[in-house]
Amino acid sequence: MIAIESLSKRFPRVTALDRLTVGIEPGVTGLVGANGAGKSTLIKILLGLSPATEGSATVLGMDVATQGGAIRERVGYMPEHDCLPPDVSATEFVVHMARMSGLPATAARERTADTLRHVGLYEERYRPMGGYSTGMKQRVKLAQALVHDPRLVLLDEPTNGLDPVGRDEMLGLIRRVHSDFGISVLVTSHLLGELERTSDHIVVIDGGKLLRSSSTADFTQRTAVLAVEVTDTDTHPDGAAALREALRQAGVALHEPGPDGGRAPGAGHLVTLDAADESVYDTVRDAAAGLGLGLVRMEQRRHQISEVFTERSAGDVA
Numbered sequence: 001m002i003a004i005e006s007l008s009k010r011f012p013r014v015t016a017l018d019r020l021t022v023g024i025e026p027g028v029t030g031l032v033g034a035n036g037a038g039k040s041t042l043i044k045i046l047l048g049l050s051p052a053t054e055g056s057a058t059v060l061g062m063d064v065a066t067q068g069g070a071i072r073e074r075v076g077y078m079p080e081h082d083c084l085p086p087d088v089s090a091t092e093f094v095v096h097m098a099r100m101s102g103l104p105a106t107a108a109r110e111r112t113a114d115t116l117r118h119v120g121l122y123e124e125r126y127r128p129m130g131g132y133s134t135g136m137k138q139r140v141k142l143a144q145a146l147v148h149d150p151r152l153v154l155l156d157e158p159t160n161g162l163d164p165v166g167r168d169e170m171l172g173l174i175r176r177v178h179s180d181f182g183i184s185v186l187v188t189s190h191l192l193g194e195l196e197r198t199s200d201h202i203v204v205i206d207g208g209k210l211l212r213s214s215s216t217a218d219f220t221q222r223t224a225v226l227a228v229e230v231t232d233t234d235t236h237p238d239g240a241a242a243l244r245e246a247l248r249q250a251g252v253a254l255h256e257p258g259p260d261g262g263r264a265p266g267a268g269h270l271v272t273l274d275a276a277d278e279s280v281y282d283t284v285r286d287a288a289a290g291l292g293l294g295l296v297r298m299e300q301r302r303h304q305i306s307e308v309f310t311e312r313s314a315g316d317v318a
């Protein structure tokens, strides 16, 4: 769908994109990065609205440098900031956008009604948008991106400004854009956890550079965490602390206990560690047996994407 090759964008004081190379396949792809990571800059380049300083990119096989107009005909765009005229209704606005995309008048009206219904705007679609809540405005912005039935939509921070319920509804809508209509989606967010449920694939950028691109399942699986619960004994009144020390000496990468001291609901304490390698299971069993502790359970958990991102940003991004 999108091929990006060594793309850079330099402003006088800032390098917004730095030799970014990544491919984006059909489906829902989350583009994750902190504020200022370069997400909006990338989207504007992909739409042919802003030229790259170096490198190249194609969208649906079209070159962003020379075929911006053709790209914008086939790709929907939901901008980040509020851009809706306050005095017109959602219906008038979306019909206008549909006409601008080349739809005849009748088709534009029909598509507008369908699309606004799909995003959950009903009677209020006839009222001026100046009186809309943030959630309603975000829905109109999504509707205008979809009205001309594009093959791909680029959504820039669609959950911005929404409360948790509004955010969940918007994420559900985005998922359905793909599942109900087969439209591929590239959606940006600085809230890392929220794209985990919505996206098939996650691309993380930081400071304009690619940190990681992988399927959502891979993203969380490859960084599996093992939670181990042990009993306390007379010899080791804090069994978890004793196990932690033994594992540390065996060279296992441990996670710091949480603010609750890693206390499990019910009895016992939890020790959490990286389970990158299967031999860790044997090491844990042997260490617990060596200390005479009862092994209550070993449970594999998956990292939250936000944790992966924090670790990567903090350390191993060379």
Ligand SMILES: Nc1ncnc2c1ncn2[C@@H]1O[C@H](COP(=O)(O)OP(=O)(O)OP(=O)(O)O)[C@@H](O)[C@H]1O
Pocket (backbone or CB within 6 Å): 011, 012, 014, 015, 016, 033, 034, 035, 036, 037, 038, 039, 040, 041, 042, 157, 190
């Ligand atoms: N027109 C511009 N002139 C100068 N600098 C710019 C311009 N547009 C963006 N930048 C800078 O480029 C960097 C990337 O900005 P960009 O808006 O792409 O980030 P972002 O990841 O979308 O973050 P946000 O969600 O906060 O918009 C930032 O440091 C920003 O200040």
